[in-house]
Amino acid sequence: MSEKKEPSDIAIWLGLADNAFTRQKTAKFGDASAINSGRFYSIIIVFGLGALWVLTSIAGVIEPFYWPTIGGTWNRIYLLVTEGFRGVPLWEHVGISVFRVLSGVFFGALVGIPLGFAMGLSSVARGLFDPVVEFMRPIPPLALIPLIILWFGIDETAKIFLLFLASLFIMTIAARSGVSSVRISKVHAAYSLGASKAQILRHVILPNALPEIFTGLRTSMGVCWGTVVAAELVAADRGVGSMIMIAKNFLQTDTVVIGIIIIGIIGYIIEILMRYLERWLIPWKGKG
Amino acid sequence: MSGIAIDGVSMVFTLSGGGEVHALQDVNLDVREGELVSVLGPSGCGKTTLLNIIAGFLAPTAGEVRLNGNVVRGPGSERGMVFQQGALFEWLTVADNVAFGPNMAGKPRAETRDKVEHLLATVGLADFGKKPVYQLSGGMQQRVALARCLANDPDVILMDEPLGALDALTREKMQGLVLKLWKDTGKTIILITHSVEEALFLGEKLIVMAPRPGRIEKIYDLPFADEGMTKSPRDIKAGSEFVARREEILSMIWEMEEEIMGQATG
Numbered sequence: 001m002s003e004k005k006e007p008s009d010i011a012i013w014l015g016l017a018d019n020a021f022t023r024q025k026t027a028k029f030g031d032a033s034a035i036n037s038g039r040f041y042s043i044i045i046v047f048g049l050g051a052l053w054v055l056t057s058i059a060g061v062i063e064p065f066y067w068p069t070i071g072g073t074w075n076r077i078y079l080l081v082t083e084g085f086r087g088v089p090l091w092e093h094v095g096i097s098v099f100r101v102l103s104g105v106f107f108g109a110l111v112g113i114p115l116g117f118a119m120g121l122s123s124v125a126r127g128l129f130d131p132v133v134e135f136m137r138p139i140p141p142l143a144l145i146p147l148i149i150l151w152f153g154i155d156e157t158a159k160i161f162l163l164f165l166a167s168l169f170i171m172t173i174a175a176r177s178g179v180s181s182v183r184i185s186k187v188h189a190a191y192s193l194g195a196s197k198a199q200i201l202r203h204v205i206l207p208n209a210l211p212e213i214f215t216g217l218r219t220s221m222g223v224c225w226g227t228v229v230a231a232e233l234v235a236a237d238r239g240v241g242s243m244i245m246i247a248k249n250f251l252q253t254d255t256v257v258i259g260i261i262i263i264g265i266i267g268y269i270i271e272i273l274m275r276y277l278e279r280w281l282i283p284w285k286g287k288g
Numbered sequence: 289m290s291g292i293a294i295d296g297v298s299m300v301f302t303l304s305g306g307g308e309v310h311a312l313q314d315v316n317l318d319v320r321e322g323e324l325v326s327v328l329g330p331s332g333c334g335k336t337t338l339l340n341i342i343a344g345f346l347a348p349t350a351g352e353v354r355l356n357g358n359v360v361r362g363p364g365s366e367r368g369m370v371f372q373q374g375a376l377f378e379w380l381t382v383a384d385n386v387a388f389g390p391n392m393a394g395k396p397r398a399e400t401r402d403k404v405e406h407l408l409a410t411v412g413l414a415d416f417g418k419k420p421v422y423q424l425s426g427g428m429q430q431r432v433a434l435a436r437c438l439a440n441d442p443d444v445i446l447m448d449e450p451l452g453a454l455d456a457l458t459r460e461k462m463q464g465l466v467l468k469l470w471k472d473t474g475k476t477i478i479l480i481t482h483s484v485e486e487a488l489f490l491g492e493k494l495i496v497m498a499p500r501p502g503r504i505e506k507i508y509d510l511p512f513a514d515e516g517m518t519k520s521p522r523d524i525k526a527g528s529e530f531v532a533r534r535e536e537i538l539s540m541i542w543e544m545e546e547e548i549m550g551q552a553t554g
Contacts, residue, residue, distance in 0.1 A: 193389035194365030287422035
């Protein structure tokens, strides 16, 4: 019997060789749980794209009007950080966008969670709000912008109200489905342990719904982040979205690209933070 | 009078598409205080419905259930329940699950802590109090469910297939634990099961129910639960009397099943 050679740690880390877990796959193709990270190819693509940018910048083959050079972008980042964009510091553009998202999600959760609970537990609340929620759900928040501008103008209230609406229906539906997902044997067990209705709500239905509420919060954050940028494109003097739009009017392609990168990074950070919070706050998720 | 009196209980369910199902028809049964009664029957014989009525989750369409002379009108902490699985609170630790009843009743924390510690030791989980319940095996989770029920010191324990989801070996071990807890605490227990062997081994009294309409077919008085205190479970289950009873009841249930199949096809 020939000894099989162990792959090196580096090969495993790069995903070029199977690790101890993915090696055990019982099907050559189709076992999606046993696909390794393929990190080597991630590195190739990231560095490849970076190198392409450097090379085209040096060769000067792309008009900066279409895509900025890497040197020009770097200078612009320096300018944006030190002087800001049109008199407003860069961190303030980013900060105001993040603030709008957090406010919108906060108010959306504040109203949506109790509303979802009521809809899950009372037929009166379900009857009253079901048509409204089901009607509003498929409408993209952006389609509401004109109406909201007519109502609130273009000040801060308008933007936060838009984001509130965007998160409200997501939170309502998440809370309602969290309530509906409670297993009846848990409710029965609590009743036969002497719990009152209020105690059932607080100690059984609420904790049981938390995982779905948190999933709703995560979705809300993502949707609101997308919506805030788009809303700022339409009407705002500050915020990452407005920065991109104004920069476009001045043909500052580098600022546009930087704005897009910032939007991507912040969105990614929000998602990672929410996942981390979820694992920390709701370790029982999916274990019921 | 003490104990449970099931007095002329009938339950008719109305189907959503119209039509009626007689889940229980005129069921009469007295359960003495401290008795362990097992209930057996093919699917659809109404045994879970009967348990839900005793627990107070369902109101019977006719008749009534009395506990110590008082008519049952809803769920209450004097009637504890143990379910098949998935009825533990996965957001609480093992100890907090067991302490749920006393905590809801606002009992002093220190007293509850001692009680929980004692109960966890009784069910063989002394060092598991701080663990989340989802890290425990199925058998251990059912031990927690038993301890959680006992923490409330109920008069009656209603068990709905508590060992149904366990593997055969764990199940036998848990049967021994149920028997021990019953002897130690002197609680009245009504146990619903699909397993003829389990019903024979644990029940002082065994109720065989029949379907369509759900009713009590036959009642046995059995010696095996008492023997279980002194003799080994394997010996009891291999004894000639036990085997004879098992075959008798199995063929009775087979006949009921075949009758249902005949009705369905014929």
